[in-house]
Amino acid sequence: MGGSAPTPAQRLALARLADVLVAEGPGIPSASAVGVAGDLLDRCLVAAPSFSEPLLALLDEVPTGGLDDFVRWLEVERPGDFAVLSTTVVAAYYLSEEVRELIGYPGQQPSPLSVAAEPDYLDLLERVYERHPGYRGYT
Amino acid sequence: MAIFSKVYYFNMVMQGHQSNVVIIGAGASGSVAALRLAAAGFEVVCLEQGDWVGPADYMGAQPEAELAWIERWNPDPNARQGWADYPLTGDADVRPVMYNGVGGGLVQWAAMWQPLLASDFRVRTLDGVADDWPISWGDLADAYAQVAGDMSVSGLGGDPALPEMNPYPNPPIPIGKIGRVAAEGMDRLGWHWWPGANAIASRRHRGLQACQRRGTCMTGCPENAKATPSLTHWPSAQAAGARLVTGVRVTEIPVDERGRVRGTVYRDRDGVEHFQPAQVVMLAANAVGTARLLLLSVSSRFPGGLANSSGLVGRRLMQHPYRTVTVVCDEPLDSWQGPWGQNIYSLEFAETHPDRDFLRGAKWMVMPHGGPMFAVAEYQEAHRHEGFEAVWGANFHRAANEVFGHAFTWGIQAEDLPEHDNRVLLDPSECDSSGLPAARIEYRVSENTRRMLDFNVARAVEAAEASGAVSTMVRDIWPTGIGHVLGTTRMGDDPESSVVDRWCRAHDVPNLYVIDGGVFVTGGSANPTATIMANALRVTDHMIEARASQKVP
Numbered sequence: 001m002g003g004s005a006p007t008p009a010q011r012l013a014l015a016r017l018a019d020v021l022v023a024e025g026p027g028i029p030s031a032s033a034v035g036v037a038g039d040l041l042d043r044c045l046v047a048a049p050s051f052s053e054p055l056l057a058l059l060d061e062v063p064t065g066g067l068d069d070f071v072r073w074l075e076v077e078r079p080g081d082f083a084v085l086s087t088t089v090v091a092a093y094y095l096s097e098e099v100r101e102l103i104g105y106p107g108q109q110p111s112p113l114s115v116a117a118e119p120d121y122l123d124l125l126e127r128v129y130e131r132h133p134g135y136r137g138y139t
Numbered sequence: 140m141a142i143f144s145k146v147y148y149f150n151m152v153m154q155g156h157q158s159n160v161v162i163i164g165a166g167a168s169g170s171v172a173a174l175r176l177a178a179a180g181f182e183v184v185c186l187e188q189g190d191w192v193g194p195a196d197y198m199g200a201q202p203e204a205e206l207a208w209i210e211r212w213n214p215d216p217n218a219r220q221g222w223a224d225y226p227l228t229g230d231a232d233v234r235p236v237m238y239n240g241v242g243g244g245l246v247q248w249a250a251m252w253q254p255l256l257a258s259d260f261r262v263r264t265l266d267g268v269a270d271d272w273p274i275s276w277g278d279l280a281d282a283y284a285q286v287a288g289d290m291s292v293s294g295l296g297g298d299p300a301l302p303e304m305n306p307y308p309n310p311p312i313p314i315g316k317i318g319r320v321a322a323e324g325m326d327r328l329g330w331h332w333w334p335g336a337n338a339i340a341s342r343r344h345r346g347l348q349a350c351q352r353r354g355t356c357m358t359g360c361p362e363n364a365k366a367t368p369s370l371t372h373w374p375s376a377q378a379a380g381a382r383l384v385t386g387v388r389v390t391e392i393p394v395d396e397r398g399r400v401r402g403t404v405y406r407d408r409d410g411v412e413h414f415q416p417a418q419v420v421m422l423a424a425n426a427v428g429t430a431r432l433l434l435l436s437v438s439s440r441f442p443g444g445l446a447n448s449s450g451l452v453g454r455r456l457m458q459h460p461y462r463t464v465t466v467v468c469d470e471p472l473d474s475w476q477g478p479w480g481q482n483i484y485s486l487e488f489a490e491t492h493p494d495r496d497f498l499r500g501a502k503w504m505v506m507p508h509g510g511p512m513f514a515v516a517e518y519q520e521a522h523r524h525e526g527f528e529a530v531w532g533a534n535f536h537r538a539a540n541e542v543f544g545h546a547f548t549w550g551i552q553a554e555d556l557p558e559h560d561n562r563v564l565l566d567p568s569e570c571d572s573s574g575l576p577a578a579r580i581e582y583r584v585s586e587n588t589r590r591m592l593d594f595n596v597a598r599a600v601e602a603a604e605a606s607g608a609v610s611t612m613v614r615d616i617w618p619t620g621i622g623h624v625l626g627t628t629r630m631g632d633d634p635e636s637s638v639v640d641r642w643c644r645a646h647d648v649p650n651l652y653v654i655d656g657g658v659f660v661t662g663g664s665a666n667p668t669a670t671i672m673a674n675a676l677r678v679t680d681h682m683i684e685a686r687a688s689q690k691v692p
Contacts, residue, residue, distance in 0.1 A: 021531050021532070022531075022532075023532045023533045023535065025533050028536055043203060047198065047203040048209045087209070090515055091203075091512060094511045094512055095203065103544075105510060105543070108355050108510065109353070110362070111351065111476055113313055113349070113350055115293075115310040115341045119334070120319075121314060121318075121322055121334070124322055124326045125333070128333065131329060132299040134300075135302060136258045137256070137259075137264075137276075138275070138276055138277065
């Protein structure tokens with residue numbers, strides 16, 4: 001992880017902001033409910049260490065109230081900081097195994113392909129061949 | 140020394156006592172030349188500013204794979220900011236992207252393997268615009284086949300839009316659900332499509348493993364299934380004696396009193412300067428890096444930059460301006476699965492047509508859509524104008540529900556014709572980590588290209604509808620490019636209107652060659668790597684054949 005580790009206060013601030021961005025939906029939990037401010041945050045900051053400094057600085061200035069207005073203000077007035085915050089929250093959220101299972105995402109897993117069978121599109125391709133006028137300009 | 144004895148000396152040293160060919164850049168073209176020359180008995184030194192990278196460096200096998208794009212594997216060198224990355228400055232509608240390391244852009248490429256159209260070599264003759272190449276498709280035919288074998292390409296021959304070619308060495312990668320849906324739409328419209336050819340092994344082949352469909356191709360393949368020169372060329376080149384020096388940056392190509400290059404000056408990471416003598420220098424640093432280095436190499440004989448008597452070094456930069464139409468379907472398409480090459484492609488609108496208000500055309504290709512972060516990013520870009528509530532809070536989940544796993548992308552890359560004022564310059568103030576001027580890019584997307592892209596995007600939306608799309612998401616021209624940089628040292632027969640001749644030897648300097656995409660006369664709409672590598676092979680073979688007449692310092 002780049003820079004210093006998030007403090008408990010910074011993690012708490014992130015959890016509160018994160019739910020403004022990723023609220024609970026039908027059958028799917030909010031960002032804080034899956035722990036985006038815990039281990040998932042740490043994993044994001046290892047993968048993207050340049051986020052650490054601007055994110056932690058931002059979390060130090062989160063107000064106690066008016067979080068919704070703060071996040072909207074951030075999006076308009078400080079788009080760079082908003083991008084760091086929102087990307088971190090989204091990335092951490094989709095690192096959650098619980099969320100991945102709910103949306104049917106196994107991750108970028110290996111899935112061997114087979115080229116043994118004849119392609120099932122040859123009928124379509126035959127029509128391409130028949131209707132194409134041929135290439136131009138060959139010498 | 141007389142010419143004869145020079146030639147004798149050249150042949151002597153070629154056979155083994157000191158390095159005699161220096162190649163600058165270990166990417167697509169440099170690796171081809173290094174392997175060919177070393178196998179023919181030449182002593183070769185390749186200078187590469189980046190490092191070796193491989194599966195241990197890639198993040199594709201980690202759960203955090205989608206985050207790889209943000210930093211270490213960001214395709215934009217200005218965002219990545221590694222030691223080997225020089226800044227790209229300037230005011231450009233499209234700013235190039237590139238990777239600097241062993242393999243060059245082929246570390247992060249999508250491995251789409253696409254020969255140029257036959258007409259691409261005769262644009263002036265056929266369409267009355269730009270210039271013809273001094274070579275034809277037929278001059279590259281054998282080399283296309285050779286490099287396709289070396290790169291373990293998987294594909295299906297017989298595309299009627301292209302001249303007849305030898306079969307690819309591996310069967311095509313299955314087009315998958317997204318390819319099938321897209322192909323059915325094209326079939327309904329009666330439009331051209333063909334299974335994509337990719338330099339990704341569909342089965343174990345030579346040094347490559349079979350593709351595992353992780354879909355993380357563009358941040359480096361953790362399975363060693365995607366062709367990249369560190370796997371396909373450098374092991375053999377080094378075994379044949381080629382020496383590859385990494386982590387060094389060439390600062391100048393000096394010339395002797397007769398205007399022949401003497402070798403290269405370079406700096407290592409400690410800032411220590413070295414001189415590598417050479418009989419021949421081959422530039423393979425991509426169309427930005429090569430132009431930059433030529434412009435850096437000023438002397439009393441070449442005050443405007445080396446090999447630049449035409450004034451064309453750095454000019455005519457072409458980049459394939461790029462737009463996308465993402466097709467969202469009801470049915471699950473599992474479209475996070477790879478490979479992230481081209482499932483299918485279309486050349487339906489790649490040629491000039493008299494009824495259109497632009498010349499030349501665009502190539503389309505179907506690609507996967509990535510994981511949930513990609514789905515969110517694109518959904519939000521398409522819907523952000525509707526306000527915060529439309530994409531955040533409880534509505535955040537709409538992207539995952541509606542787009543993730545249900546979408547694919549038609550990528551549309553336009554042939555941008557060469558423009559004199561689209562160019563690479565030396566930046567007057569910003570420098571790289573070695574203190575050398577950054578590359579300044581001045582580039583405008585032409586009206587012809589904008590009309591071409593508007594037309595093709597409209598057709599792609601029709602194709603999406605024919606495929607049963609429930610919605611589409613259309614993106615404007617990408618402000619960062621797709622890694623295709625071409626044209627800044629064009630080839631030609633006339634020294635006043637070209638930088639290198641048909642054998643890619645500088646008109647001004649008889650022992651200097653340029654073998655990267657800078658030599659392209661026009662860009663076509665095809666992904667350029669197949670042609671860059673084939674041309675590098677053609678040129679290198681000629682250089683070997685003509686060694687007896689090669690002039691040297």
